Amino acid sequence: MLYRMEGIVIRGTDYGEGNKIITIFTPSHGKQGIVVKGARKPKSRYASLAQLFTYGDFSFYKSGNLGSLNAGEILESYRELRENLDRSAYAAYAAEMCDRVVGEEDASGYLFHQFKACLTALAEGKDPAIVIRIFEMKVVHAVGYAPMLDECAACGRTEGGFRFSAHLGGAICERCRHQDPGALELAPQTWKLLRIFSRIDLRQLGQIDVKPAIKAQLKTAMRRWMDHHLGMKLKSVHFLDQWEKLDELPLPVRRSPPGGQEEQSE
Known part of the structure; x- marks a missing residue:
């Protein structure tokens, strides 16, 4: 059967000689695996x-678990x-989250559009640490594990x-804090932002x-929440954590972008 749907590539794996298997995240059919023949060849049209991260319109034939790209x-x-x-x-981390929480054939329209908005915000240069915290909140909402933020979860x-x-x-x-001695004490601004993150649409950021x-508090709170409720061991987390530590270094020794030129401070 021939399918046609929009989607975003969230994973790619080399397959055979010159081919590639991609996983696309779609708004109507969850994740779809597609074989793209010749994708690794220099003159490949696809x-x-x-x-x-490519957002595209995909037409593919599918009779089993994997489809085959037609156009x-x-x-x-x-x-x-x-x-x-x-x-x-940051984009790889967001993509891996989607890969782990979205099932095949699951309709995930809201999360799809939040993911696309996340990629757009990152591409536009908005603060990636904030963009990704908001997207984490969208993920936990989508899978039914949103935290209670306006009232005590215990009483x-x-x-x-x-x-x-x-x-x-x-x-x-x-009154209830004794039930969890390890609970985090957060600044009022952190609480305010967590509540905003819970309600905001990333498309309006x-x-x-x-x-x-x-x-730092936002990251700790969301990381604890996701580790406890989702328990995902993501490959991209360790790299992202190491990358973020570079932001704490003085400007002269901070990372350089691809191309070898140092970032310029204004």
Whole structure:
């Protein structure tokens, strides 16, 4: 049967001599595996379509688990993500999350559009640490593990200070904090941003400036939440963590972008 659907390439694997198997994330049919014949050959007409992060229109024949590409068109290449190691690291992490939480044939329209908006925001140069925290929140919402942020997850209390407990379900009040001694104490700004992240549509994200200390708290809170509730061992996490540590170095020794030229400070 011939299928035609839009999708974003979230994984690619070499297959045979010159071929490639790509996994695309679609809004209507979850993940789809497609063999792209000759994709690794220099003169392949579909080499660009098979690249990671490419958003395209794919036509493929499918009778079993894998489809075979018949035709395709690039709708958005997201070349900026592949050419910049910083953006690529975050985009790869977002793509791997989708690969792990989205099932085959699952309709995941909302998460698909949030993922596409995540890639767009990264390509536009918006703060990747904030973009990825918002997308993490979209992932946990999509799979039904969103944290409670406006009331105590243990007793329902809505007033007073809170701590963040991945074990108990989100916010916990001072009365209940003894139930999780390891719950995180977060700054008011961090709580505010977590609530915003829970409600915002990534397609509407503007520029946002967040202090490093607050970004660190956001990362810790979301990482604890995802580790506890999703338990995903992602290959991209270790690389991303090491990459983010470079941001803490003084400007003269920070990373250089592909091409060997040092980043310029304004």
